[in-house]
Ligand SMILES: [Zn+2]
């Protein structure tokens with residue numbers, strides 16, 4: 001019997017196009033074990049990263065790209081606040097990794113493939129929502145004309161967080177706002 005996937009254990013939603021099952025790798029950032037439907041391999045690193053941390057990386061990259069728009073999340077990644085080693089998945093790990101992420105493709109290298117069609121669609125929809133007149137004040141930095149890249153990254157983070165059905169406690173504050181807005185619309 002293989003090792004259990006942390007995200008399966010928590011009954012998080014699946015990344016479409018992959019089957020849930022035994023864990024295939026440990027997340028480079030937070031250390032949890034994740035299955036194929038709950039993680040992805042970043043070939044350019046190379047590293048395996050769990051779905052929670054993909055969301056966290058996109059959020060941190062969005063905050064960085066927006067030019068001081070967002071808050072930098074205090075503790076992204078699964079279970080910030082539970083009893084695992086608090087030095088794992090520290091913000092600095094996210095910040096360093098996120099420095100190399102300007103576009104969603106920089107993290108999800110095969111974004112153009114069919115299995116990510118839903119993510120491209122949802123991220124586009126959400127980024128347009130962020131640019132719209134109803135964007136709340138806390139997210140206004142993402143509505144600026146020059147913030148298209150930040151919007152795209154934040155849209156992808158929100159789309160993936162929604163697909164995985166992550167609890168709000170897993171999300172960075174700025175992303176919580178976006179997800180709340182999406183649920184309100
Ligand atoms: Zn899983």
Ligand SMILES: [Zn+2]
Pocket residue numbers: 027028029030031032049050051052053054077078
């Ligand atoms: Zn992780």
